[in-house]
Amino acid sequence: MLISPAFAQTAGAASPADMFSQFMPLLLIFVVFYFLLIRPQQKKAKMHKEMLNALRRGDRVVTGGGIIGTITKVKSDTEVQVEIADGVKVLVARDSISVVMAKTEAADKVSANDSDDDSQDDQDGNAKTDGKSKSTGLKKLLGG
Known part of the structure; x- marks a missing residue:
């Protein structure tokens, strides 16, 4: 072999x-x-x-579906009421909120700032702005 x-x-x-x-x-x-x-x-x-x-009343939010609105009431741990147009309020699941565009100040800070805001009004009664842009939520949303 x-x-x-x-x-x-x-x-x-x-x-x-x-x-x-x-x-x-x-x-x-x-x-x-x-x-x-x-x-x-x-x-x-x-x-x-x-x-x-940290969501509270007055926050401007974007839902997962892309609807932009303002929180009018925090119903429970799972639901918030969002106003999406004048007089149009919808219940939204808290988990479906994807971005907070603008936060409101806490109640104790708002009451302290109310007296300061009166001193910042000009002669016509219009509130002065400090020159800062309030579009930080949009910058966060766009990644900037």
């Missing part, structure tokens, strides 16, 4: 260093996924939850 029979060699016992080197790429992939995908997503979810918990 021209072909000689081939005999398989017996495999030696795997050393712990060999097992570690086999799992090293898998561990490296998990670490990269954690820092590039999982951790930023958890941070974003935490910030969104804090934003939803």
